[in-house]
Amino acid sequence: MNLVLFLEQTLNGLQLGVMLFLMAAGLTLVFGIMNLVNLAHGSLYMVGAYLATYFYQATGSFALGVLLGLSGTLVVGIVVELVALRTLYERDHLDQVLATFGLILFFNELIAILWGRSAIFATMPPELSGHVELIGGLRYPLYRLAIIVVGLAVACLLWYVVGRTRLGMLIRAGASNRTMVAALGVNIRLLYTVVFGFGAALAGLAGLMAGPIHVVQPGMGELVLIDVFVVIVIGGIGSIRGAFAAALIVGMVDTMGRAFLKPMLALVISPVAADTAGPALASMLIYLLMAAVLAVRPEGLFPSRGS
Amino acid sequence: MTEPLLETRGLRKTFGALRATDHVDFDVRAGETHAVIGPNGAGKTTFIKQLSGELRPDSGRVRFAGEDITTLSVPRRSHKGLARSFQITSIYRDFSALDNVALAVQAHAGHSFRFWRKAREDAALREPARAILDKVGLVARADVIAANLAHGEQRQLEIAMALATQPRLLLLDEPVAGMGTDESQRMIEFLAGLKGDKTIVLVEHDMDAVFSLADRISVLVYGRIIATGTPAEIRANAGVRAAYLGEDA
Amino acid sequence: MLVAIMLLLAAVPPIAALFAQPFYLDLLRRVMIFAIAAVSLNLILGYGGMVSFGHAAYLGIGAYAVGVLAYHGIDNGWLQWAVAIGASALVAAAIGSISVRTSGIYFIMITLAFTQMLYYLGISIEEYGGDDGMRLGVRSQFTGLIDLNDPTAFYYLVFAILVLFLYLTHRLVNSRFGLVLQAVRSNEARTRAIGFSPYPYRLAAFVISGAMCGLAGALLVNQTAYLTPEFMNWTRSGELMFMVILGGIATTAGPLLGAAALLLLEDVLQGSSLLPKWVNDHWQLYLGVILILVVLFARRGLAGLLPGRERND
Numbered sequence: 056m057n058l059v060l061f062l063e064q065t066l067n068g069l070q071l072g073v074m075l076f077l078m079a080a081g082l083t084l085v086f087g088i089m090n091l092v093n094l095a096h097g098s099l100y101m102v103g104a105y106l107a108t109y110f111y112q113a114t115g116s117f118a119l120g121v122l123l124g125l126s127g128t129l130v131v132g133i134v135v136e137l138v139a140l141r142t143l144y145e146r147d148h149l150d151q152v153l154a155t156f157g158l159i160l161f162f163n164e165l166i167a168i169l170w171g172r173s174a175i176f177a178t179m180p181p182e183l184s185g186h187v188e189l190i191g192g193l194r195y196p197l198y199r200l201a202i203i204v205v206g207l208a209v210a211c212l213l214w215y216v217v218g219r220t221r222l223g224m225l226i227r228a229g230a231s232n233r234t235m236v237a238a239l240g241v242n243i244r245l246l247y248t249v250v251f252g253f254g255a256a257l258a259g260l261a262g263l264m265a266g267p268i269h270v271v272q273p274g275m276g277e278l279v280l281i282d283v284f285v286v287i288v289i290g291g292i293g294s295i296r297g298a299f300a301a302a303l304i305v306g307m308v309d310t311m312g313r314a315f316l317k318p319m320l321a322l323v324i325s326p327v328a329a330d331t332a333g334p335a336l337a338s339m340l341i342y343l344l345m346a347a348v349l350a351v352r353p354e355g356l357f358p359s360r361g362s
Numbered sequence: 363m364t365e366p367l368l369e370t371r372g373l374r375k376t377f378g379a380l381r382a383t384d385h386v387d388f389d390v391r392a393g394e395t396h397a398v399i400g401p402n403g404a405g406k407t408t409f410i411k412q413l414s415g416e417l418r419p420d421s422g423r424v425r426f427a428g429e430d431i432t433t434l435s436v437p438r439r440s441h442k443g444l445a446r447s448f449q450i451t452s453i454y455r456d457f458s459a460l461d462n463v464a465l466a467v468q469a470h471a472g473h474s475f476r477f478w479r480k481a482r483e484d485a486a487l488r489e490p491a492r493a494i495l496d497k498v499g500l501v502a503r504a505d506v507i508a509a510n511l512a513h514g515e516q517r518q519l520e521i522a523m524a525l526a527t528q529p530r531l532l533l534l535d536e537p538v539a540g541m542g543t544d545e546s547q548r549m550i551e552f553l554a555g556l557k558g559d560k561t562i563v564l565v566e567h568d569m570d571a572v573f574s575l576a577d578r579i580s581v582l583v584y585g586r587i588i589a590t591g592t593p594a595e596i597r598a599n600a601g602v603r604a605a606y607l608g609e610d611a
Numbered sequence: 612m613l614v615a616i617m618l619l620l621a622a623v624p625p626i627a628a629l630f631a632q633p634f635y636l637d638l639l640r641r642v643m644i645f646a647i648a649a650v651s652l653n654l655i656l657g658y659g660g661m662v663s664f665g666h667a668a669y670l671g672i673g674a675y676a677v678g679v680l681a682y683h684g685i686d687n688g689w690l691q692w693a694v695a696i697g698a699s700a701l702v703a704a705a706i707g708s709i710s711v712r713t714s715g716i717y718f719i720m721i722t723l724a725f726t727q728m729l730y731y732l733g734i735s736i737e738e739y740g741g742d743d744g745m746r747l748g749v750r751s752q753f754t755g756l757i758d759l760n761d762p763t764a765f766y767y768l769v770f771a772i773l774v775l776f777l778y779l780t781h782r783l784v785n786s787r788f789g790l791v792l793q794a795v796r797s798n799e800a801r802t803r804a805i806g807f808s809p810y811p812y813r814l815a816a817f818v819i820s821g822a823m824c825g826l827a828g829a830l831l832v833n834q835t836a837y838l839t840p841e842f843m844n845w846t847r848s849g850e851l852m853f854m855v856i857l858g859g860i861a862t863t864a865g866p867l868l869g870a871a872a873l874l875l876l877e878d879v880l881q882g883s884s885l886l887p888k889w890v891n892d893h894w895q896l897y898l899g900v901i902l903i904l905v906v907l908f909a910r911r912g913l914a915g916l917l918p919g920r921e922r923n924d
Contacts, residue, residue: 086716142907148719149662153856154906156849160899168893281727281845284720292716335735342728349709349721414804440806452801454794465794468787469806475815476787484787527805 059193064314065307070199072306073206077261078283079290079298080213081254087293088229089247091140092148094155096258096283097276098162099135103128103259104266104275105166108177117180124263125256132255136248144247163273172273177266202264209257210299217295226250282309285345291355300356305341312337365428367392367561368413368444368531373422375408382408383419384585390531395553395562397572400582401605406565407449409582410535413563414446415439427530440469443530447520447537449565455509459500459519462508463491466526491526498522498552514545518552531561538568550574573597581605613777613864620770624763636762637834638878642871643769644830649854649866650776651823656852657861658784659816660796664719665706665726666851669699669821671733671843673828678747678838679739688751688759692829699825700818702729707817711810726843733840744839747832759833769830773867776823781863783819792816857905859914868913876901 082096107124111117139158143151179198186194217223225241229250262276269275286305290297317333324332348356366389375383382405390396400406411417413424415436424432431439454462464487468474471486481487495501498518503511508519517537524532537553538546550571556562557575566572572579573593580590583605589596596602620639627636648670655661676695685691710721734742750759759765783789794802795809802809832838841847850873858869880886880894890897 090716092716092719139903146906148715149656149852149856149860150906150910152662152664152719153849153853154903156846156853157899157902157906160895160902162899164893164896164899168896277845281724285724288717288720288724331736331738335732338731338735339728342724345721345724346709349713353712353717416800435808436803437806437808440804446804448800448804452798452804454797454801456797457794461790465790465802466805468790474787474791474807474812477783477789478786480782480785481787481790482785487787523801523805 059191060314062189062191062193063195064310066195066199066203067314068307068310069303070203070206070306071310072303073203073210074261074265075279075283075286075306076299076302077206077209077257077264078279079286079302080209080295081250081257082283083287083290083293083295083298084226084250085254086287088226088250089144091144092151092155093140094152094280095135095158095162096254097278097280098159099128099132099255099258099276100262100265100279101162101166101271101273101276102131103262104177104271105170105175105262106259107263108175108266108271109170111178111180117182121263125259128259128262129252129256132259133248133252135255136251140251141244141247159277166273174270174272177271179267198267202268205260205264209260213295222249282341285341287355289345289348289355291357294355294357297355297357305344308344309337309341312340316340364392366390367427368563369425370413371423371425373409373412373419373424375412375417375419381585383412385422386582386585386587388580388587388590390561390563391578392530392561393558394577395557395564395575397564397566397576397579398582399566399569399572399579404582405585406582407535408585410446410533410563410565414444414533440527440529443528444533445524445527445529445531446533447517447524447535449535449539451513451516451520453508453516453519453523455507457508458505459495459508459511459515459522460488460491460504462519463494463522463526464488466523467491467494470527494522494526497525514541514549517541517549521552525556525560529560531563532556533563533565535565536567537564538566538571546571613867616864616867617774624766628763633762636766638874640762640766640769641834642874643773643867644827644834645851645854645874646867646870647769647773647776647830648824648827648851649858649870650773650780651820651827652851653855653861653866654780654783654823655813655816655820656855657865658789658796659792659813661711661813661817662719662852663722663817663820664845664848664852665722665724666820666824667843667845667847668706668726668729669703669824670828670831670847671729671840672699672702673825673830674832674838674842675733675739675828676825677751677829677832678745681747681749681751682739682745686749686752688753691751692826695825695829696822697825699828700822703818703821704814707814707821711813711817723845723848726848727845730840730843730845733843740839742840744837744841747836747838750833750836751829765833772826772830777863777867788812788815853902857912859912862912862914865912865914872913 078096078100082093085091085093085096103124106127107120110123111120114120135158139154143154183198183201185197187197187200189195217226225246229246282305286298286301289305290301316337317329320329320333368390370386370388373383373386373388386409398406398409408417412419415434419432423430426439426442426444429442431442434442454465461482464481467487467490468481492501492504495504498521500515500518500522503515508516511519521534521537538549541549546568553562553575564572564575576593578590579593579596580587581596581602588605589599589602591599620643623639624636627633648666652663652666655663673695676698677691680691680694706722706725710718710725713721739745757764757768759768784793791802791807791812794807795813799809828842831842854869854873855866856869857872858867859865877894877898880897881891883891
């Protein structure tokens with residue numbers, strides 16, 4: 056029984072981890088390459104969730120919903136880059152924070168105008184609902200398993216693109232030395248737009264997959280966003296590898312903390328005290344982890360910039 | 363012979379495969395003006411950063427006034443008496459010239475956890491700062507915001523800030539870089555006036571400045587010092603001519 | 612200029628009483644409390660160049676210090692406010708000791724993340740209302756001195772603290788300490804080269820700023836008579852930053868002007884019957900657009916539009 060529970064929570068942690076990774080991968084590149092603080096990344100997550108839900112309901116086909124949701128988020132991301140963010144690259148971080156904070160207010164309210172302020176119901180496709188029997192008699196939701204598979208597949212794809220292609224070479228060079236990439240005669244504006252669109256699509260993918268298992272409502276992106284920041288800080292800004300490692304660590308620590316911290320504390324202190332302290336501590340765990348990592352490695356686990 | 367004021371032994375710093383500083387032994391005698399020259403990419407900047415403390419060497423030692431300072435931070439070295447000017451002018455652009463120098467005075471006037479008295483009305487900071495501005499010939503420009511000073515004046519201001527820390531050794535990184543002929547002539551005259559009074563390490567491209575100021579010259583090529591000597595010796599050195607001066611002349 | 616604004620604020624209670632409009636007293640008290648918070652943020656954001664995206668944490672800590680003590684029956688105002696300031700300073704020291712070592716994007720994200728941690732902590736403690744927060748049964752008691760239940764007396768207390776803080780920061784930023792702080796913002800490499808080690812100065816400023824904001828939190832909970840984790844919501848931190856920018860960064864009057872402008876703007880967008888209903892209903896959409904436009908086109912803030920020299924550096 057205990058082992059089954061542990062396995063289940065491990066898979067949950069993995070699932071949270073890959074979702075965080077999908078968000079963090081694009082954002083860490085935007086930070087690293089454009090040196091842009093983009094708070095509105097969470098809005099793209101929300102846009103992905105809404106568009107996919109809308110198109111799934113409108114067309115009746117999950118695949119079409121996913122496809123249109125993804126390309127819709129990509130378009131929204133590129134438009135945002137062209138209209139608002141492009142002018143911010145040369146500004147200082149403070150301006151970037153405030154302008155993208157403005158974007159968040161704008162998007163949350165726009166979504167509320169279009170779909171209302173309360174949560175909408177996102178359904179999972181019939182093919183992916185239900186459970187599968189895994190080892191040790193563990194029955195695990197098929198949909199969550201699918202998220203893990205998609206997440207890991209995207210991670211492999213990213214590993215290939217970033218590690219093995221010319222675009223990837225430019226991205227890596229851009230994250231460690233921006234002036235050098237510009238000196239190579241690369242169209243830096245185009246590179247920025249491509250990277251941003253890419254990151255937007257990944258955030259949209261995370262959002263549309265999250266739809267059926269979380270609430271789809273205005274502001275859903277920001278709660279995830281701050282956890283994604285924790286991932287990026289732990290992983291090291293600009294590092295995809297770091298984002299992947301940190302996302303899995305954070306996903307695992309958070310899930311395990313919420314599942315097991317309370318019963319474990321109850322062994323040491325009184326159950327009543329554990330009832331209070333357990334959830335409180337569990338909700339703080341990833342931030343404490345971040346503090347601990349930073350105390351030892353101020354640049355994160357995989358710093359990408361040279362000195 | 364007395365111990366040199368500053369010496370490095372076996373100083374080494376690599377970036378990947380590049381040996382930016384390669385087993386450098388370097389001595390500066392108290393009171394001398396010692397120029398470091400070398401072609402672009404010879405590792406002059408990396409070398410001076412290890413003297414000032416901005417970079418840690420991979421191996422080797424830096425001694426200053428009889429003390430090993432290899433692991434000391436930039437501010438600590440400043441308090442030991444090492445001051446530096448930067449290749450690219452580094453001043454407080456939004457402060458007045460006097461504020462700039464007064465801050466340097468303040469840095470060496472005890473701790474600055476003083477929260478109440480107005481620092482700009484503090485004679486203990488302003489008067490020494492004004493005296494130094496007078497010495498570098500900027501006193502008439504004391505209240506001008508530093509960003510509005512001419513380029514040459516900004517370079518002078520930077521040296522004034524270095525002097526305000528009452529250093530035993532001045533590290534000057536290309537003090538006449540980017541100056542017109544007149545400006546650089548004035549700067550050379552000013553530095554000539556400091557000579558003897560202060561020990562100076564001068565990193566410079568301008569050969570007029572080097573040969574009119576230096577008591578000794580060290581030539582840095584590909585991270586190694588290939589020669590050290592008086593200006594006359596360096597002029598006569600065949601290896602130096604081949605590696606460096608020959609290309610220049 | 613600043614003196615004129617302060618005189619105007621001082622004259623509000625009798626005028627509001629004259630026209631029987633207590634609402635404005637309440638609104639302006641709220642403005643001044645946020646101005647105190649913005650003044651404290653301006654110290655590190657404006658003069659110190661530290662983009663702290665977590666300043667709402669100290670509003671929350673100050674508010675919870677008062678609320679929790681009151682919940683346990685301790686309503687002595689001196690004690691409550693001292694704990695509010697002390698606890699904020701301690702938390703600022705802890706957060707600062709890690710975040711002040713970093714700069715740029717790291718600093719922004721770390722301050723944001725730690726504030727979010729405190730927000731979740733507030734939500735998870737059921738004893739103090741969790742998600743819903745709790746009522747402050749009794750306002751802070753200063754027996755024999757001042758009664759915070761009297762709107763006018765409370766107003767003048769907030770006013771006095773605001774004046775005091777404006778003066779304190781004015782002295783602080785022009786002191787030796789303040790000049791070092793500004794020097795680090797202006798040119799860190801130069802500051803190190805002349806012999807300053809920036810870390811202790813920046814950390815001290817971070818702690819002072821947190822402590823000041825803690826007092827603003829104590830005032831805020833007395834103002835609302837209610838406290839919730841929402842005080843520490845990250846959007847609150849964003850609003851505080853926006854106040855500083857909107858008013859004019861690194862100016863004395865800026866935070867006050869910015870707090871007034873933002874809160875009045877929010878109030879007008881939300882509630883003004885002069886505006887069509889579709890603006891009132893979706894005011895955040897328009898606030899977002901205004902925010903973006905201000906950042907892109909009005910960088911110097913309101914203080915930059917005013918006559919007279921307000922800049923301190």
